[in-house]
Amino acid sequence: MNASDVRDRIGYAAGLFGWVALPYLAGSVLSWQTFGAGIGPAFFPPAGVTVAAMLLNRRALWPVIVAAIVVAELAVDLRYGAAVGTSVGFALANSVEPLVGASCVLAWCKGPPDLRERADLARFVAGAMILGPLAGGVVGGVTTAITNQVWSPIVILHWWAGDGVGVLLIGAPILLWRFQSHLLRARLLETFLVLGAMAGLTVVSFRLEIPPALFLLPVMAWAALRLDMIGAALCGGVLAFTANSMANVGYTTFENLDLRAPGQLAVAQAFIGVVVLVAMLTAQEAAGRVTAVQQRQAERRERARLETLANLGQLLSGAFTQNQIGDAVLGQVINDAGAQALAVGLVNDEGTALEWVAMGGYPEFVANQFSDGVALEDATAATDTVRTGKPVVIRTVAEYRRRYPDNAKWMVASGGAAVASWPLTVGGKAIGALVLAWADPQPLDTAQLAYTSAVATMIGQALVRARMYADEHARAAVLQAAVLPTSPAVIAGVDVGVSYEPADVVQGLGGDWYDALELPHGQTYLAVGDVVGHGLPAVEDMAQLRSAGRALAFQGLPPAQLLVALNTFTRQASNGKFATMGVAVLDPATATLSYASAGHPPPLLRRAGTGTVIRLSGAHGPVLGPIERASYSEGHVEVYDGDILVMYTDGLIERRGQDIESGMARVQQLVAQWSGDEVLPPACRQLTQTLAPPPRDDDVCVVAVRFGAIDTNGSADR
Template sequence: MRLGNRPLVGRATGLFAVVFLAYGVGLSLTWRSLDATVGPAFFPAAGVSVAAMLLVRRALWPAVLAAIALAELLIDVHYGEPVHRIVGYVVANCLVPVIGAGVVLRWCRGRPDLRRRHDFTAFLLGGCLVGPLAGGLLGGWAGLREGGASWLAGALYWAAGDGIGVLVVATPILLWPVQRHILSRRRWETATVLAVTAALSVAAFSLGAPPAMLILPVLAWAAFRLDMIGAALAGLVIAVLANIMTRYGRGIFVNVALAVPTRVALTQLFLAVILVIALLIAQEVAGRTVAVQARESERRERLRLESLSGLAQRLSAALTPDDIGRAVVDEVLTEAGATAVNLGVISAGGQTLDWVVMAGYPPSVVAEYAGGVAIAEQTVATDAARTGRPVVVRSAVEYIHRYPAQANWVRSSGAETVVGWPLIDDRTPIGAVLLVWSESQPLDAAQLAYVSAVAAMVTQALVRARVYAAEDARATVLQAAVLPDSPAEVKGLELCVVYEPADVFEGLGGDWYDTLPLPGGRTYLAVGDVVGHGLPAVEDMAQLRSAGRALAHQGLSPGRVLAELNGFTRHASLGKFATMVVAITEPDGRMLAYASAGHPPPLVRRNRTDEVVRLDAASGPVLGPMPDADFPEAAVSIECGDILLMYTDGLVERRGLDIDEGIARAVKAVAGWGPDTCLTGICRDLPEILAPRPRADDVCLLAVRFD
């Protein structure tokens, strides 16, 4: 029930009108069945009142109670009830929702979600049992008629009718906000289920056939196909028809040789049992469906990670745009399940989007678009390349609506879901990657993060390929592309990096650092070292750094990042092994998770105590040699002003000096840093203090002060 943002009085007025009308209809249905042979099987008005109180905040409950009281008064007067009985009915029928809804809200700690077993149980106990029993204690007395049954029998009869009413009426009302989309997607099936339910119910009530044999199968159909809301609506149809049929002496148990109250009780029990069974079946089916979907999501995530790992490996060796295009086709089109893929780059004049590769399309589509697309033309790929923003189209209908001029290729290729992602280098779009699926895709955060990671990796590869054509500059440019002079700014962190190669003339080595803001406010920090020097070491470093960024962007923990990189290094690295330490800060910046692969331990200088802590609680083997190695991870608390130092072994290891002694010297040097010391200055001085030239190894360090 959406009441908008109108003033409280306006919302209360609207609520009053809705409850008054719905409650009045339910109460009238009950009154019209009072002279039946068996009597009313349920009291639908109770379901209206309980559902209303569960859906609105307590400040609006008086409007609900006023609507109940007025509807009860007017209809009871119309049917000639005496004053004392009307008063009893009003009080009892107000008591049912107040107590029932109050108990449910307390047990559920808020509005119940009947899809959850705990909330559904609380609804059954509180709304369908406790509330009706409380109302029945008063209503049983008010409903006593001359020569009628005892007060206790009347109370139980009242409670049973209210309980069934709450079950069959309140359940679909409460499920409507969260499950109506199921009915919208299957309108014809919903109508068929309800029609068949009505027909079989009438047959069961009229012909004396076993009701369970006719009704339970269609309830199971509703539960399996339409979830809980389908089963609830089918149950409502059955209950209404039971009430109407009893009006004409056609109740379910009308021919059973039992007293009228007993037959009524059996009718109520039958309705309650079959509906609860159907709802529980729907819950179980939904739970199993969710489990299957979770396993499928996990499988897709595993395939995406494998695809990213393979793509990183292929792109690291790609020297030309054609190499990059083949890698994208093999890893994204073949391994990740896309139906078709385009990789386009903006031409030198900026007038066209030229396809590097176009794969997975029918020949007619390839023939029409193989020459590229004018950048001004309205398509998913050109919009992404022109604006620098992703374009997501979730269905073919949406695509044709947004891009009517491109409808032919969508129909020809059978495209259902299309995503265009810009390739951005230094804030400038250089192209776009287009992914097409023939089946509808969820396009959840994980899938979009995968597309983003693919685009980021392809962008880096294209940038490298452009400069790699210049043989004399390719190694230098490659290293500069993956090792910027200064790290990207990260909110809440003061960052300083230093990289000094052992060969000051060539300047090429295998050490690297990385900082990357991650989704959710986390930050990825890494320092690594591949074996060797020169161009092979730079290539290894570049692909490991790129793969590490992509894996971290997917949300993997430090240990998982290293585990994935371990297999990658074994098969893709020219040097066949590398060391690396990974740390990820939490959004609040007060916890730091880390893991190490054969790397010297990072150091944390505590601002409050000047203590220097070695982060050596999560050490694993070097990357590459051990295919099934485990990489444990640990976490450490961080306070404002603390400084993290990550470094390569060139800072602490030298000829004639044991590495443990070198680390001890580093601890002593870091302990002498003051809280107001310039981070850039002390970081640039540290290599000369601990590892003065000439050096046999590169030195790389990353320092982070937590603000």
């Protein structure tokens, strides 16, 4: 550990000490002066501060928190005249309390609790609000008994009630802050109103001796339904502060109970705790119902997008002119996917302007203003996308006005609220832009942006095919470059390396392909394939099969079902009528790799733990082609962090005078010699050069995928 790291750790520890000690001092003084009612603290806010601090920091920092507790407790107790022995006993009690509470909660929740979850809330209540304060109350009760020479169980009840409510009303908002503070910021005025109403009605209830539930429960319900759990907890904190302040000056609603003053206060605290817990549970239930509705709406939107992608893929596969492409995109993306306006632009031959291939959904005056295109030097979302090759995502009119002040008037005039501009690329170079616009505010979340990216990819492929249709070899080369990038896209959680070597080294055209695609919900789609033939027909078949496979993968089809659907597509759309394909889908949530094969060589899996290489031969099925009612089996294997999957086409293993089994065994042997931490692209190229050096009779494609950040609790033998 270097000196900088040491300084950072010391600085963090010092800051943590201050963040615990200062609120502890303030809360303790407030408890003695305001919440004592003449009998000692009845509501103890520091209890919530200390247990929340322990739940949010690693155990190595707990001694710092305990030190802050001891220093602050001794300072306050001695200031208010407590004996040294009593002060030490109280410091011990207030240290034991969060240690017990936080330890129980962390053990039961397997980490810091998410109080939005009912199970975690119950564990928090049981551990931090009940067991911790009870342990502290026992130590505090013993200390009081030794000091006063009298044992009284009511002291423990008094301690437990005050500290338990402090944990709930102070600790809970702290833990919820990172999840729900945005709700308060979004409704700041309403937050102040509900908190002010709670304080005012509590004063009225206590002064007029009206049952507090009459006034307070409706306000608590308001907070729970509008501000969620953090609103209910903060409202409860205001209730506790106000109620205890009123009790301190002689107003209470529980004086008729046959209990001494500490017991009455304990009952009052229990009442507050129950009210707040009921409100938090109400907020949980309301949030759960809202989330369920939102999930159903999101699922419907996702299904609509997937259906649009599938339909768009079919339409674009038969579109050979820019007008046909524009009509297909306008009909699918605007009518079926919810965008109110769309424009597709291509850079002109001179490279000076963006000319529109399709434009729809815009008001007539906006369409007329930009009908001749936009100069690339102008500052717009579309031209920025072309110049940088990167998407431009704008969620509000204010953001558009900040970025493009000269053109913001057109967005305002057309009623636009959100814009996404995505590059259309060929070989890594932007040749145009897809612009989607919405009249209503949009989250433009991962699902929407993934959909926009998929549409842009399909449009780019179709436009390239239409634009270069006059020259067969040029068309084939550009099409292959469009759909088969030289390097795969970056995908979170996996490291992908590729080597592609066509048999036709002059034209560089072939029918092999690969794919590595991040799917919704964190899954990863992997594929390799090989169509019959070379040149333009093979490239066209490859492009259609690869695009169709992507669309089917986006629909969530598992590998075997994807091949069934793709086989039907191949019978109707391909030139060569035959293709082999291997498909795999990684689900990081279960650390499972599902795979299927359509007459393709089985992939290999190198285990990181042992270096052994296994052949994934648990899936079988016929080649893609004119085979009706074809069926495919599916294999499943658990993968671990560092495992490497190797997928390849038959050009790597087929040689004159050598059987395929010998070729697969040779690949297996070479992969077993890897160290496991290779840079994958050079490793794939080396594998190709070793096993399939030029001149080649067939295309060769090798894909290696190293799995990372796989979290599995499985105990399978590695």
